[in-house]
Amino acid sequence: KREDVDVEKLEQAVVDIDPKNDKYTNFTDLPLSDPTKQGLKSAHFAVMTDVQATAIPLALKGHDILGAAKTGSGKTLAFLIPVLENLYRLQHIGTDAGLGALIISPTRELAIQIFDVLCKIGRHGHMFAAGLVIGGKSLESERQALTKMNILVGTPGRLLQHLSQTVAFNVDDLKMLVLDEADRILDMGFQKDVDAIVEYLPKERQTLLFSATQSKKVSDLARLSLQEPEYVSVHAED
Ligand code: ADP
Numbered sequence: 001k002r003e004d005v006d007v008e009k010l011e012q013a014v015v016d017i018d019p020k021n022d023k024y025t026n027f028t029d030l031p032l033s034d035p036t037k038q039g040l041k042s043a044h045f046a047v048m049t050d051v052q053a054t055a056i057p058l059a060l061k062g063h064d065i066l067g068a069a070k071t072g073s074g075k076t077l078a079f080l081i082p083v084l085e086n087l088y089r090l091q092h093i094g095t096d097a098g099l100g101a102l103i104i105s106p107t108r109e110l111a112i113q114i115f116d117v118l119c120k121i122g123r124h125g126h127m128f129a130a131g132l133v134i135g136g137k138s139l140e141s142e143r144q145a146l147t148k149m150n151i152l153v154g155t156p157g158r159l160l161q162h163l164s165q166t167v168a169f170n171v172d173d174l175k176m177l178v179l180d181e182a183d184r185i186l187d188m189g190f191q192k193d194v195d196a197i198v199e200y201l202p203k204e205r206q207t208l209l210f211s212a213t214q215s216k217k218v219s220d221l222a223r224l225s226l227q228e229p230e231y232v233s234v235h236a237e238d
């Protein structure tokens with residue numbers, strides 16, 4: 001199959017990434033799938049921000065990431081591109097594949113923003129199913145959709161509610177966890193919920209944690225949820 005050949009080539013190109021020595025400036029410098037390249041192009045994303053140029057090559061290679069970069073520095077694409085690409089290369093897509101990635105966001109508004117960016121860059125030929133779990137609809141209607149999704153974006157309380165109450169919600173094959181705006185998640189008092197969510201997830205997974213600020217609480221969460229993370233810290237203005 002042509003797709004198998006493409007995935008194999010991509011996989012080799014990702015293996016060949018040397019994050020310490022390679023210099024990546026544009027998204028087109030990276031080994032990305034055609035659908036993702038198309039999505040980025042049609043959304044007019046060309047030059048990477050610093051946090052993207054540093055974090056994406058590492059995350060494509062499967063490393064856990066602890067990323068700190070101020071608001072507006074482009075952290076959303078820094079995790080969404082690796083999520084899309086790593087699931088694509090694993091062919092973890094389609095209604096039978098189950099949940100491959102879980103993205104946790106502190107607020108409904110931020111979760112919706114992430115979901116919108118995911119749809120924008122994912123709509124050119126990617127076959128994944130993605131959903132929002134933020135409450136506001138009945139548990140039952142969320143429940144129906146939940147079990148077919150490959151990527152979920154949600155808030156901690158609602159996700160935990162489904163993990164504990166929705167029997168058909170299977171996370172056993174999860175490959176990636178993203179904790180976005182981790183500092184805000186903790187400031188809003190979701191520490192216990194996030195700890196409980198992580199308990200449900202497979203230990204063998206990739207975790208990307210992004211935060212606008214570094215703090216004791218964030219590093220405590222990182223210690224619990226990440227394995228030998230690469231630190232990506234960007235302070236300079238873009
Ligand atoms: P953060 O999560 O770090 O606060 P966002 O991911 O929300 O930042 O991005 C901030 C803004 O920058 C958004 O409007 C986004 O569309 C834009 N942006 C992100 N990456 C790029 C890029 N590589 N080129 C141009 N604009 C970008």
Ligand code: MG
Pocket residue numbers: 075076180181
């Ligand atoms: Mg953000």
